Amino acid sequence: MTDLDPVIHAAARLRITATLASLEPGDRITFPRLQELLDMTAGNLSTHLRKLEEAEYVAVEKSHQGRTPVTFVTLTRRGRRAFEDYTDALRAVLGGEE
Incomplete structure (x- = not known):
């Protein structure tokens, strides 16, 4: 049986990763846009992003636009590969392909 990546497998992190993979x-x-799309609280989203960032699946960049702080989130190459591997493993578990 194929193991599903536990970092991505949590429902909230799967939603985050899938959303970022669509970019x-x-x-x-x-x-804020990611928070809006996922309908998550800032604290909950931050907690899950931290876990994904620790795995090097996402990069979080804080900067300023003028005097306003802004935080950008992107899926790293490693994160994109992990998401692709996760979806392949899920298909295998469901009997679709190996």
């Missing part, structure tokens, strides 16, 4: 490679999204 073109290298594209990024602001934290």
